[in-house]
Amino acid sequence: MSARSFELLLETAFDSPTPHVFEEGAATVYQELERALREAKFSKGAAREHLSFRFERLRLGVAIAFVKAFLRLADNEKSKEVLEVLQEALTAKNTREIDKIVQKRIASFDNLYHEIFVNPQREEILHLFEQTLDAGTKEELDELILDGLDLLSQVDWNADRNPEEDDDDIEPLDEDFLKSL
Template identity: 80%
Template sequence: MSAKSFELLLQTAFDTEEPNVFEEGAPEVYLALERALREAKFAKGNNRDELSFRFERLRLGMAIAFVQAFLRLADNEKSQEVLEVLKDALKAKNTREIDKIIQKRIASFDHLYHEIFVNPQREGILELFEFTLDAGTKEELDDLILEGLELMAEIDWNAKHSEADDEDIEPLDEDFLKNL
């Protein structure tokens, strides 16, 4: 995978050439993880924190891309809070700060699943978001970037969402959602 693919994922999700997510730019975030991986191979122990931090920044960027794409499709204003939490976590200086920011506002993630009606594209994006949060290797993130690009290429972003589209579809069971 490449830094360019990561940048394209963000550009597609935000529908702009310059998705203002990272001050240093998306390619640099990806390249910083690659550098940290190389350095970790040759260093003894003390680069583990840096490697974890770089991995988390890439993962946060991917999560932001998937949530942004979801928001473009779902018109779910409450889910905007999730995007804000993830963006705030990007400002952290280490993985402990990232965890602290997310844990403090974890309840906002419930909004992604609240009153969401079955829609294959939205479900696919949320599934990629979940897989991103579960990913533990760069290779897994690379695969998810590719899957995200493929899914987003299939979406008709110009199609207008209508509440009438969802009228015949039952909402997801809230007890099921609470067990996620």
Template identity: 45%
Template sequence: MRVSPFQTLLNLVFTQEQNDLQAQLDPLYQELEHALQTAQPDRKSQEEVSFRFERLRLGVAIALLQLLTDLGGDEESAQVRDLMQEALQATSIAGIDKVVQHKSHLFEELYTDLYVNHDAEYILSLFEATLNASTKEETDEIIEKALEVAEDLEFQADEDDQPEA
């Protein structure tokens, strides 16, 4: 079975200690794909597709916020990441919205208190694009861009580990 860009992103972003979270996020892309393939024109089927899409957006958002947290180590991005994880436990779109709206002030704090550098700005823009994405194709593009930045940051970290001559 081919590893999706989403799974590759998760592998790059999450550490061994975060295996439980990664295992929770890993099937989200496949679950959306399955819902799209089996969708019927009825309302219940369309609600399932929408719910699976929302869960995938949460997964992408969690990965981006983890990157942001790793990059800057700030508490605000970790709090929003944790909020996204909490929302992932909801069993409906209304449940997701309720969780997020309950602590919506965290988003303002994220944007207000974040020490921004070039990479952090880009990750934050991808996070915002994830929240605004309305199609799987848009989300796929965001995943690809997130994968590029995650690989670049991983590459920079590897360079830093090299002893100087």
């Protein structure tokens, strides 16, 4: 897995070559976790807390990507609160602050589950989001990044944007036929 895959996931989710998620850049966040993993092998205490914090930042980034992709498909105003909570959690200085920020506004996560069955891809994206929250290792996050890239590459981002245009493709009914009814 690479930092570039993480960058691509965010770029795809935000539909932008430069999504502003991390001040230091997505690649740096990924590389900092890799560095913390190497350092934690030989250390205890503070290095372990540093590793946990770096892992949580990567996990937040993956979660943000999935929520942003979901919002692009759902355009649900209340669900935007979840994205705001996750982005606010990125400002935390340690894992305890992240937990505190998320727990304070945990009720907003319920809004993600309204109308998900209207679009199967929304449901799949939320499933990846849930798996991200359950992930406990870098390898699990790496797999979710790849799964997310695969899924997001298959999404028809314009499918629900212009439902009126679909009506234009339908042939008008024959007026003589209508009169005969």
